[in-house]
Amino acid sequence: ETGVTQSPTHLIKTRGQQVTLRCSSQSGHNTVSWYQQALGQGPQFIFQYYREEENGRGNFPPRFSGLQFPNYSSELNVNALELDDSALYLCASSLGTWGGRGAETQYFGPGTRLLVL
């Protein structure tokens, strides 16, 4: 069974650029959640996708957008990068239901570390 994978592992961008991060979910999972973890902080929820539809969004501006594909892999796109976007971006997959109860275990990938200069 393949776990959650993310690419790339590290990325350096400059302010104003755009970035795309990728996530492959664990086999059999239909839900992907994205989190931003700033240095020394706990992860913060960006958004979640269930069966290709957005199923919840945290307090992040619209320049953070995402996609989920039919194979349940996912992308996180960030436009107009700012210095504060420098963080570890974590993807988590789970087997969920629409309007889920929240008891499902989320399995995390190793993350993509983004540095914005």
Added chain:
Amino acid sequence: AQSVTQLGSHVSVSEGALVLLRCNYSSSVPPYLFWYVQYPNQGLQLLLKYTSAATLVKGINGFEAEFKKSETSFHLTKPSAHMSDAAEYFCAVSSNQAGTALIFGKGTTLSVSS
């Protein structure tokens, strides 16, 4: 809205000593609670979760946590620390307002000395 507070950003114990990491939650509905561990330069690994069954939850690597509704707490314990337990630990509550998002505390760094 749900929230989590982890008391103590850094806890240091000796090898073989009791580990106690504190977590208090705030939730307007019965919560689902989780403890995750993060090793350097890695993602998060689930240690255990509470989903309204038994209040004492046993997890991996000898960790356990007890859900206490009256104290709104979900503290993580391990009877005897091992050097390999040194890591960052996060308590999280599942949000019922934004899909099934996890709301994390700020984390507690556990150091284990020989």
